[in-house]
Amino acid sequence: MITLQRLNRREALRYLGGAKVRRNEVMERMMDEAEQELFRAARPKYLYKIMDLPNGELTPGGDIKRHLDGCSRAVLLCATLGAEVDRLIRVAQIRDMAKAVVLDSMASVAIEQVCQQADEIIAAQLPGSYLTFRYSPGYGDYPVELQKTFLTLLDAPRKIGLSVSDSCLLIPAKSVTAIAGISDLPIPQKKRGCAVCNLRETCQYRRNGEHCGF
C-alpha cells in the first residue's frame, strides 16, 4: 500500500513553464490546493512481477538490450493513481483551466513519486541485487505498443483497473508501465537523457536550456 507524500513543487513548476520562472504566491497557493485535492482523489496502486532474462518478447530493439545488459532478471512494473484523478482533472478543465493544468502537472509528479516508492519496496525484496533505473515503453526505440503486453502479464486491468487504449494511451492517464533490470553486480550508472529521448526535437525544456529530469 502506497500513500502519497508531499509532492515536489519544483518538478511540477518545471512542467508549468520552466524552473527559471520565479516562484510566486499565486502558484504556491494553487499548488497547495491541487495537492490537497489529489491526496483526496488518488488511489495509488502498483503491481510488479520478476521475469527471467533473456526474454525475446519483452526486449525487442537495441536500446532495451543495452539497458538490461548484464542483468539476469528484470522486474516489470505498473502503477496508477486511479480513475478519480482523471475525473478531477476533467472537471477542472470545465470549471477552471488554470487549476486543471496545475492538477495535471502535480499528478504527473505524484505518479512518479508512487513509482519511486514502488522501486524502494521492490529493491527491499531483492537484497544483494542491484536495480537499473526504470525504462518505459516509448523510450528510445522501445515500442510503446509493449504497454499492452506489460499490462496483460501483470493482469493489471483486473487487479488495479489499469488498461491501455488501441492507440496506446494508458487509462487512467496518470499511470506508468516500466521495466528495470536486476543484476547481481553493481550497475555502472547509465545515463538517461536527451540522447535517447524521442521528444528531443520538440522538447520545451531543451528549448529553454533545461532538462526534464529524465
Next chain:
Amino acid sequence: MGTMIQKSGAGYRHSPETLNLTRPELILSFHKAYIEAGADIVYTNTFGANAYKLEGSGCSVERVIGAGVANAKKACEGTDALVALDIGPVGMLIEPAGAMRFEEAYDYFKQQILAGADADLIVLETMTDLYELKAAVLAAKENSDKPILATMTFERGGRTFTGVSPAAAAVTLTGLGVDAVGVNCSLGPDELEPVIAEMTRYTDLPLVVKANAGLPDPNSNEYDILPDSFAQCVKALLPYGVKFAGGCCGTTPEYIAELRRVLENERFLPCKKSVDSTVCSASTAVEINGPRIIGERINPTGKKLFKQALVDNNIDYILTQALSQVSGGAEILDVNVGHPEIDEKKMMVRVLKAIQSVCDAPLQIDSTKPDVLEAGLRCYNGKPIVNSVNGEEKSLASVLPLVKKYGASVVGLTLDEGGIPKTAEGRFAIAKRIVERAEALGIDRRDVYIDCLTLTVSAEQDACRETLKALHRVKTELGCKTCLGVSNISFGLPNRELVNSTFLTMALEEGLDLPIINPNIPAMTGAVRAYRVLSGIDKNSADFIASYNDAPAAKPPAQAQENLSLDAAVYSGLKTEGASVTERLLESTDPMEIVNTLLIPALDRVGEDFEKGKIFLPQLIQSANTAQECFEVIKKHLAKAGGESVSKGKIILATVKGDIHDIGKNIVKVLLDNYGYTVVDLGRDVDPQLVVDTAVEQNITMIGLSALMTTTLKSMEDTIRLVRATPALQNPDGSSKCVVFVGGAVLTEDYAMKIGADYYCRDAKESVDTAKKVLG
C-alpha cells in the same frame, strides 16, 4: 475455471479460452470436478472470449464460445446442473474514461450472446464499469431470453475501480430487468458484508455472492482463506437475500464441496428493498425520501446564449451550466436540448455522455420526442428520470414501454387530449390513469412522479389552489412522488422570486417531492433546505448547517479596486475586478476601442511574459480567463445595443481520432476564446469526417488539430488529407480553402509540413499568433 487452468499448468498460446478447442477433455474434467463437488451451475470457459481479446488468436468468437458451451453441456449430461454462458469485461475501458464507445461494447457482447445461445443462462461478471455492464445487459436482453445474473467487482473501499457504488449498481441493474445482482471476485467473503448489505437495501432481487478465496498475494497469487472458513463466511451473508453462492479466484472444487455441505440445509431468504424510490448515476444514488431539487437550467427555452451554444456545438457551455447548478444545490439535473436547428437526438446523446463524464448528479431526460428519449435512455449510465409522459393515449403508448425497458422513473403530466383540466379532480383523474397504465406494464408506482402543472397566477388566480389540491391528493391517495416546475407561477408579475419561493414553500407543505427550479437562486434552494429542517427530514439540521455555515459574509463592494486598470486586472488574473472595470469603461468608451486598445494589448503583454519565462502557464490561463469575463461584459453590452458581434472569426478545434488526451487543445481553446475568436470545439477522439462536415456546414476555414501520441499522428494526417480532398472546402482552382494548424507533444515542424499542415504551433501562444496572422 481460471484457478483450475492455472493449477493444471496447461499451456495455451493466446488466451485460456482457446483451450475449449485445443484441450476440450481438460475443460470437461474441470466442469465435472465442480459438478461432483455439488455445483448447480457451471460457468463456461468463455470469460474473455470476445472479438477484442481473441484478435490474433486465429479463433473466432463463435468457435471458442460454441466449444466452451458444448464442453460444459457435456459435463452436465445426466445431472441437474445448468450451464451459464460466462462473459467478462471486453478488456478496453469504456467512455468517458476510455476510448471504447458504448455502442462498440454492445456489439462485442451481442456477438458473445449469440454465440452462446445454447447455454441455460447468462452470467455477466467481474465488471468494474456500470456503463459497460449496461451495454452487456442490453445485448443480453435484446438477443436472448435467458435469465441474467450480473455481478460487479468492488474494492475494499466499497466502490469499483471506476467509482461505481453498490447502491447504484443494484438500482440500475434492477431497473434493466436482470434476474439477480451481486458481487464476484473482489475480496474474500469475510470482507463483502458492507457491499452486500448496501445492495440488498436497494433491490428486491436475489443476490449473488461469488467471492475470492481471500486476497491474493499481489505477486505470488496465493490466497489466504481456507474452504471451511470460506463457506462459513458465505453462510453468514444469506440473511441479506443471497440466493446464488459460489467461488471466484483461488477457489477449487474443495471450496465448492464445503460450500455445498454448509449450505445444504439453508433456505433462500428473500429480502425486500428498504429504500424509497431512487434514481442514480453510476456513482451516486439519490433516494426521493424528502424534497430533492431538480435543476432546470439545461434548457434552451427563452435562453439566447443556450440556443447559440446548441447550434455551435458548444458542449462546454452546457457542462458549465451543469456544474454550477450542482454547486448551487441541485441534486438531479433536467436535460433538455430541443431546438429546431439541430439534430436533437444526436445532441441529447452527446450532452448526456458529456455531463456524465464530469458530474455525479442523476439526470432527467427531457424531450417531447420518444425517439430522443429512447436514445437518451440507452446511453445513460445509471437510472434516470424520463420527462415526460402525459395522459394522451399516444404518449402513454409510446413513452411508458421505454420507461419499463430501460428501468427509469418517469414524470407524468396531468394533461391529455382535452388539455389541462381546470379542476384538481380532473388532474387527479389523469394522474390515476397514468399510474394504472404504468403499473399494467410492471412499472412501480413509486417510480412515477406526477406533475400537477403550475399555471400562471396572474392569468388564472384560482389555478394555483387547484394545482396544490391535486398535488395533495396524488401524494396521499395514489402514493406517488410528485414534481412541479415552479417558476411559471409568477409569469407577468413583479418580484417573481418572492412569488416563486412562496409558492414553492406552499407546494412543499402539500407534499411536493421534486421541485424543478433554478438552484442558483439562493431563495429557492434555501426554501427547500429550510423546509427539510422544519419538517424534520434534515436530522439535526446537519445538511442545512453544512450548506450555510461556511458561507462567506456578503462582500463589501470592491472600493479598493476603484483605480485598478484593465491591464492590471487582466495581468493579475482578477476576474470579478476585470468585469467591473470593463463595465465602468463602457460608460464612456467605445466597446471595440476597449477590445483593441486595452484588452488585446493586455493579453499580449501576458503572452510575451509567458514566452520570456516570466510567468507560469496557469497564470497565462488565469489572465486569459479574466479577459474572457471582460469580453462577456462587452458582448452583453453590444447585444443590448443590437450592434455587431465581436467575434474575429470561427475556428474548429479537435483532438484527433484515437487520442483522448486533450488538455493541450483545451488550453489553446481558452486562449483563442479570449482573443475574441469563436471556437467550435469538437472535443477529443474526433472522426475526420466530423471535422470536414463541421467545416462545410458552418463555413469555417481555419482548423486546429492536436495529437499527443506518435500512434495518433496518423489520424492527424488522415484528417488533413480528407480536408484537402473535400471539394466543398476547395477554391475554384482546386486549392484548399482551409488553413490547418497543428500541435502536440510529439509533433515537429518538419513532420507537420510533411503531413500537409499549414502551420505548426508549439504552444497555445503560437496558436493565437497564427490565428492573428490568418484571421486578423
